[in-house]
Amino acid sequence: MSTSATPTPSDPRPQPPAEPAPEDxxxxxxxxxxxxxxxxxxxxxxxxxxxxxxxxxDAHST
Known part of the structure; x- marks a missing residue:
């Protein structure tokens, strides 16, 4: 998925949680x-x- 949204230091892009391994x-x-x-x-x-x-x-479309 590509997007023109860019992170800023004050509002970084959320990161996905680490998926547990089956042995967890x-x-x-x-x-x-x-x-x-x-x-x-x-x-x-x-x-x-x-x-x-x-x-x-929204910020990029204005």
């Missing part, structure tokens, strides 16, 4: 599982990225 799960039914935590972090990242893109694309 202990398979003992932990609540929350590392994959649950990753899923939640990924949702927060996607929301933050959408907001960041909207801010930066």
């Amino acid at each position: 799960c202990c398979r003992s039914g932990c609540m929350p599982c590392v994959f649950d935590l990753y899923s939640e972090a990924l949702e927060r990242y996607e929301q933050a990225l959408a907001g960041w893109l909207a801010r930066h694309l």
Whole structure:
């Protein structure tokens, strides 16, 4: 995905969370599982990225 949005020091582009490796799960039914935590972090990242893109694309279209 290419975009004309550019990060600024005061508003850097959000970075995706690190995906856990399969061996990071202990398979003992932990609540929350590392994959649950990753899923939640990924949702927060996607929301933050959408907001960041909207801010930066809007700034370039004016």
